Amino acid sequence: MDIATYTAFCLTAGPLTILMVIGLWKLFEKAGRPGWESLIPVYNVYIILKISGRPWWLLLLLLIPGINIIIGVGVAVDFIKSYGKFKISQNAAIILLPFICLPKWGFDKNTRYLGPSATISFHEKHRKDLQKSTTREWAEAVIFAVVAATLIRSLFIEAYTIPTPSMESSLLVGDFLFVSKINYGARLPITPVAFPFAHHTMPIIGGKAYWNGIKLPYFRLPGLGDIKKGDVVVFNFPMDADSPFYRPVDKRENYIKRCQGTPGDTLSLLNAKVYVNDEAAITPSHGEMEYMVRNDGSSFNRQLARDLHLSDIQQFTNQDFMMNMTAQSAALLKQQAGIKSVRPNIRFNGVYDPEVFPHNPKFRWNVDNLGPIIIPKKGWTVKLDSLTLPIYRRAIEVYEQNKLQVNDNHISINGKPADSYTFKLNYYWMMGDNRHNSEDSRFWGFVPEDHIVGKALFVWMSWDAETHKIRWSRVMRMIK
Template sequence: MNIATDIFLFTITAPLGILITIGLWKLFQKAGRPGWESLIPVYNIYIILKISGRSWWLLSLLLIPGINLIVGLGIMIDFIKSYGKFKMSQNAAVVLLPFIYLPKWGFDKNTRYLGPSASDDFYEEHHGDLKKSPAREWTEAIIFAVVAATLIRSLFIEAYTIPTPSMESSLLVGDFLFVSKINYGARLPMTPVAFPFAHHTMPLTGGKAYWDGIKLPYFRLPGFGDIKKGDVVVFNYPMDADSPLYRPVDKRENYIKRCQGIPGDTLSLLNARVYVNNKAAITPPRGEMEYMVRNNGGSFNWQQVYDLHLSDIQQFTNQDFILNTTARSAALLKQQSDVQSVRANVRLRGVYDPEIFPHDPHFRWNVDNFGPIIIPKKGWTVKLDSLSLPIYRRVIEVYEHNRLQVNGNNISINGKAANSYTFKLNYYWMMGDNRHNSEDSRFWGFVPEDHIVGKALFVWMSWDAETHRIRWSRVMRMIY
């Protein structure tokens, strides 16, 4: 049912993009431009600016998070004014329903290109139609764009960028994603007073982009379904609750990982393999991990590194390397004539890593051998003792806002003696597909349900910063 919902949303969203492109093709032709210019990402925005009479440097503002949405919608409103669409209802149409109105105007014989709307001559010629100064028109357009975009990104869908390799090779650095808020239900803002489109930090100045003087309780609208094991989920980083940031829940950093465990599950890792309720979980086929490689001497050639997607290569001797790659690429690497051996670099069972949750020497766990651990479920009651308290203390104190004190063998919660605790929220276990290059639940524990932002649906664009090229094979690609 969950996969069917994703496919349904994708099959709706992808054709909408095609309709918008068709509309731009026809409108470009009306302005005397070749229609094919609408097909090229970024360049088509440059042409829109040129048709509207706006400066090309506005493209640079589209790289700034938050500001890009305001400017982007303002550019489109400016663009349709060049075709005589001056009314507020028409501004609303291009913002909310561009897949309908851009093709409609493109094929409409009565819609014609009047000239660049940003020029002084345009205002003088069409003064009777505009009835407002260009400054007022632009101001109203920005205000409308802010309101419309805020509603869209808060309640329906929002764009995100992959900044780190923690999900490689399932998701690559430079992938641009659409994340659905409606799959799990949109979370209403808990910190409502904030600068539009800036998450937690102001662009350029670096100050706080929100005021936490007003805080609203957690509330989520009904969604299509619940989080399933295997879903790729965007959520707020729970550790931002701590010093020195002390950020509100909805202003904590956005992370993206794969859900490996849901409320009530018993989860463990054995030799880097995830087990849920004593059953082996499906390993992401494009997930990466560390491998020890021995070859006949010398480094890997560039083509080999690129074709097999080898990363984080470290050389220890003339023959010995550690690198990150997928299981498939490791198997292909092992077949090469100059490679002697390839084996997964799995940490030994029973070797304690103090960086691993719950950071207690009683639990001799590491990134590859961990648990078993029970993921809290709303309404579940756990017995509190010296073994369970290190695992659930943060949940009780930080996420569910209780005052917990321990005096010898005596435990009190909010001033009352307690030997058990009943959880108020559901929790999840999130892990990166790049198992040895991901800071995830193995390091900081559970993700509360009020931290969940949405489900990653598909990659709409992907940019390779190393080659400075678009990865066309990843464009409009579903995320599994």
């Protein structure tokens, strides 16, 4: 979090915190407790539990990331029930608007402390009056389910579907997988006001499923570990920051790729082979790429194509074809009768492709030959010149939100002359296993750490849209 963001956060959070403390002070006094107890962190939560009649050991659960949010909601609701606030609207208010309702009830002369067993005694005394209608029972059940599901998918695990072939044959179109939020630490919502279970677009009716009038600073809970090279990672598509979408970070499209480079690594591609820190990276065993195939002129065996999972078949002459396949499929295809040659379709080194990052003719790179390129690491300082600026400008301007200008080879950042820049975020290099059919970091560069969603764990179900059958061999399959 930069200084400007931190300052803005403090200016917003500070007054709201003061309002909540004032409200707690007055409510503590109504329960016969000294108001100053509301000023002491942790101890004030212990007093809230005591006032509510809840066990002290809930404090321990409040120390566990993720679980503390669920327990905290329950503690807050039980606390206001001790003051006779039983309505659904009041329960929602203490969660969504505590800085308003706490001081309001604290200064309200009609709000009285009913005791730690207020919930039970209230229901016993007014059971007939509180007889719930079927509508209310369903409403409460739906609200609970939505809140519980939202917390689970935000903090623990979420289901995703593979929509494109960019990870084939490691992951297939129609694979349903679970993505863990706790492996790298759950990212707390940056755009908190959104329609439940919709990502960025409203289902059926279309339009935005979120309101970007409120944006919170980036914060991630502690995780089980860091992203490692070779991990299959779900992240938000960085280019959605641009026109026509201009989406907030956590509402950008979800992508899934394999991490090839981590912060501080030097990465390059040579003849379609990835090298990290001058060492050859492990090639995904089920990854695909384009191959040129020549046969004896006979018609191509379509059953063989299905058996070997050959895809995107293009025919140029009666003998020459181009298609996607794995290295294993290529080896088997070479053994087939009538096949004269099978060779990878690799671009020549030094041939410039304008679609490849950083889209600058000074870098004669293409999808199979690229780099070397240093992946930015938090705290790393890069010298800014005509060679480094095309590579790192987007990270400095868009992802780290600086105003960068270049006038007659003079660089300024936020109005000040600059010949270097120190990064505030970690970055990653992501690539699809289907190397010639994947839109990835080779085309748009680095993935910032605040775009990371989670780690893909396993395929729980797989549906083949062509055969309309379940791929039973892939069900409950771990992702490697």
